[in-house]
Structure formats: C-alpha cells, structure tokens
Amino acid sequence: MTQQEWPLWEVFIRSKQGLDHKHVGSLHAADAAMAVQNARDVYTRRLEGVSIWVVESKHIHASNPDDAEAFFDPAADKVYRHPTFYDVPDSIKHM
Amino acid sequence: MLTQDFTNATATSATEPSLLFPFVLQLADTSLILAHRLSEWCGHGPILEQDLAMANIALDLLGEARSYYQYAAELEGKGRTEDDLAYLRSAVEYRNPLLVEQPNGDFAHTVVRQFLFDNYHYHLLKGLKDGPDTHLAGIAEKSFKEAAYHLKWSSEWIIRLGDGTAESRQRLDKAIAALWRFAGELTTPTPAETALQDIGVVPDYAALLPAMQTYAAQVLAEATVPEPTAVFAQQGGKTGRHSEHLGYLLSELQYMQRTYPGMTW
Numbered sequence: 203m204t205q206q207e208w209p210l211w212e213v214f215i216r217s218k219q220g221l222d223h224k225h226v227g228s229l230h231a232a233d234a235a236m237a238v239q240n241a242r243d244v245y246t247r248r249l250e251g252v253s254i255w256v257v258e259s260k261h262i263h264a265s266n267p268d269d270a271e272a273f274f275d276p277a278a279d280k281v282y283r284h285p286t287f288y289d290v291p292d293s294i295k296h297m
Numbered sequence: 298m299l300t301q302d303f304t305n306a307t308a309t310s311a312t313e314p315s316l317l318f319p320f321v322l323q324l325a326d327t328s329l330i331l332a333h334r335l336s337e338w339c340g341h342g343p344i345l346e347q348d349l350a351m352a353n354i355a356l357d358l359l360g361e362a363r364s365y366y367q368y369a370a371e372l373e374g375k376g377r378t379e380d381d382l383a384y385l386r387s388a389v390e391y392r393n394p395l396l397v398e399q400p401n402g403d404f405a406h407t408v409v410r411q412f413l414f415d416n417y418h419y420h421l422l423k424g425l426k427d428g429p430d431t432h433l434a435g436i437a438e439k440s441f442k443e444a445a446y447h448l449k450w451s452s453e454w455i456i457r458l459g460d461g462t463a464e465s466r467q468r469l470d471k472a473i474a475a476l477w478r479f480a481g482e483l484t485t486p487t488p489a490e491t492a493l494q495d496i497g498v499v500p501d502y503a504a505l506l507p508a509m510q511t512y513a514a515q516v517l518a519e520a521t522v523p524e525p526t527a528v529f530a531q532q533g534g535k536t537g538r539h540s541e542h543l544g545y546l547l548s549e550l551q552y553m554q555r556t557y558p559g560m561t562w
Contacts, residue, residue: 208344229346232457239453240346242446243353 210259211237213244215251223255231256312430312498314372319489320499321372321433322382323392323535325365329383330543331397331414332358333550335407343404350450354411357443364436384554388543395534396479398543405458405468409476412451412516416509417483419444424500433498452516459520466522473525481530484509490535 208230214223226245231237237256245251265273277283335355342348366379396414401407422444425437458469484502486494493499517524533539553560 230344231346235453236457239450240350243350244346247349247353 208232211241211256212259212262213237213241214255214257215241215245216253216255217251219252223253226250228259234258312493312496314374316489316492317430317433317498318369318372319392320493321365321369323487323489325362325369325382326391326393327397328358328362328365329550330391330393330546331410332356332362333546334397334399334401334410337401338407347404351407354447354450357440357447361436361440361443364439368432368436380554384551388539388547389537391534391539391543391547392537393534393543394479394482395531395540396476396483398534398540398546399476399479400542402472402475403468404454405465405472406476408451408454408458409469409472410479411447412455412513413476413480413483415444415448415451416513417480417505419448420505420509421500424505428498428500430498455516455522456520459517459522469520469522473522477525478528478531481528482532482535485530485532487535 209232210228211231211234212228213226215226216223229237229240229244231240234256237258238254241254241256246254332355335351335358338348338351339355340348342351362383363379366382369382370377370379396410399406399410401410419441422437422441426434426441428434428437455469458465460466484506486499486502490499490502494501514524534543
C-alpha cells in the first residue's frame with residue numbers, strides 16, 4: 203500500500219459574532235468535512251470560536267518575499283492615504 | 298453546594314434514593330471506564346488531530362462521570378465521596394456494561410465501540426434530560442450536547458472506514474464482528490432499571506430502540522456495510538459479571554489511590 207499524506211488545510215476561526223475569521227493554524231485532513239471536524243477538536247477546545255472556515259493550503263497563493271520591496275515600500279511615504287488630516291467635530295464620539 | 302443540590306433533587310423527585318443509586322452508579326461507571334479506555338490512546342492516536350479528538354471525548358465522559366459519582370454519593374448518603382466510588386471499589390462492584398471495558402484494539406475497534414455506545418448514550422440522554430429527576434435531568438442536559446458531537450464523530454469514522462480503502466473496510470468488518478454482540482446489553486434493563494422505568498424516571502429502552510436502529514442502519518448504509526445479523530447479546534457487566542479486561546483496567550486506573558491512600562494533587 204502506498205502511504206499517502208492527507209493534504210494540509212489552513213484554519214480560520216471567528217471568535218465572536220461580528221468579528222472576522224482569523225487564521226489560527228493548520229492541520230491535516232482527508233477532505234473538507236474532516237478538516238472542519240478536526241479544526242473543532244484542535245482549535246476550539248477552550249471556547250475560542252463560534253465559526254470555522256477551512257481552506258486547503260494549496261489554494262492559498264502568497265506574495266513572493268523577493269517582491270517585498272516593490273510591493274510594500276512605496277506605501278511608506280504616502281501618509282496622505284491615511285484619513286488623519288480631518289478635524290473631527292466635537293459632537294462626534296467614539297472615533 | 299452539594300447539600301443544596303441534594304435538597305433540590307429530593308424536593309423535586311419522589312424517587313427513592315436507594316432505588317436511584319445503583320442506576321446513577323451504573324451511568325457513572327460506564328462513562329468512567331470508557332473515558333479511561335479512550336485516554337489510553339493519548340499520545341498513540343493515528344494522527345495528531347484524532348489523538349486530540351479522542352482525548353476530548355474522554356474528557357467529556359470523565360466530566361459526566363464525575364457529576365454522576367457526586368450525585369450517587371449523595372443518594373447513597375453513607376459518607377462515601379465521588380473518589381471513593383471511582384477509585385476504591387473492586388471489579389465485581391462496577392456496573393458498567395461489558396462494551397465499554399473492551400480493549401481499544403486498532404482504531405476501527407475503538408470507533409465501533411464508540412459508535413455503539415454513542416448511539417445508545419445520545420438517545421438515553423435525550424430521554425433523561427426531560428425526566429422527572431431534576432438532578433439527573435441537569436446532568437443529562439449538559440452531556441447531551443457532548444454526546445451529539447461524539448455520535449457525529451464516530452458515525453463519520455464508521456462511514457470513512459467502511460467506504461474507504463480495502464484495508465480500512467476489512468478492519469471495520471473485523472471490529473463489527475467482534476463488538477456488535479456487546480450492544481444488546483446497553484438496552485436490556487436490569488431489575489433496577491426496570492423498576493425505575495416503571496415509575497417513569499428512566500426512559501423505556503424498548504421505546505428508544507427504533508430510533509437507535511434506524512440511525513445505525515442509516516450510517517451503515519452510507520458506509521456500504523451490510524447490517525450485522527442478529528447476534529447473541531453478551532451481558533453481565535451491569536450486574537457485576539465482567540470480562541477479564543476490567544481487572545487490568547482498574548489496576549491501572551486505581552493504582553495511585555491504592556498505593557498512596559488518600560493522596561491528592
């Protein structure tokens with residue numbers, strides 16, 4: 203019998219209603235249903251979540267670290283892209 | 298806290314404590330022994346994820362066992378504690394059905410044992426949580442959600458092993474052949490259980506069976522496994538007649554309390 207490793211899955215957990223799903227780690231599983239169940243057993247043992255997403259790792263395409271300079275450095279001197287140049291009226295709370 | 302619970306239970310239930318005690322103890326022993334079996338997998342699971350899954354189930358069952366032991370100790374009223382009941386009784390005094398003391402075997406054996414137990418456990422708790430004894434109903438209510446997940450877990454694995462590779466199928470078939478005979482005891486009432494069923498404290502097992510059988514048939518069909526033909530039900534555990542496996546299990550489970558009596562963490 204050939205030994206086949208189960209594929210790797212990335213796990214995203216939403217900790218509370220209204221919050222985003224956050225990446226928490228990865229695990230092995232034969233298919234999506236098993237991945238969700240394994241994620242429940244591995245990553246929600248301490249009441250960490252109310253919802254689970256899993257994505258097979260091979261479907262995640264990442265930026266190349268070699269491109270980091272070209273990708274990210276140009277944003278460093280463009281402070282005007284932050285909405286920090288407005289005066290907030292006193293009557294607006296919670297900003 | 299304990300006194301308050303006891304008062305509640307007696308105030309809301311007319312059940313004789315002496316009648317209820319052996320049944321609650323049986324539930325406690327059943328959950329404790331299966332929890333111990335599952336905990337034997339810890340660090341030896343086929344993959345990390347399933348190692349954790351089995352440890353999770355073991356912990357759920359251990360928590361449930363504690364609640365039952367605490368209640369049993371109160372019902373008995375002779376000053377024994379939950380620890381005395383769990384750690385200082387001999388094998389013949391244990392009231393767990395034979396199924397749960399069966400060795401882990403390979404993963405398929407563990408899955409089949411778990412599936413047979415979960416299917417019974419889920420349906421039993423479903424009945425108990427609406428029962429007249431509020432203390433028992435409270436424990437059942439909490440454990441029912443856990444049991445629902447356990448049943449989902451073991452059902453998924455029956456399906457995966459049955460409809461998986463030639464090897465997984467062969468292992469599942471072997472496990473079914475070895476363990477199916479222990480299912481009958483779960484729903485065969487002892488005289489103590491019958492007495493409680495007569496007064497409506499424990500659900501009538503005959504009434505639970507159709508739902509259990511329908512569910513099992515559904516899972517087996519999805520697993521492409523033919524339903525096992527009726528087998529002679531191996532019984533005895535619930536009346537204290539155990540297989541040799543329980544003695545070995547208890548010698549490990551009780552080792553610390555027997556060697557260092559009264560020890561605490």
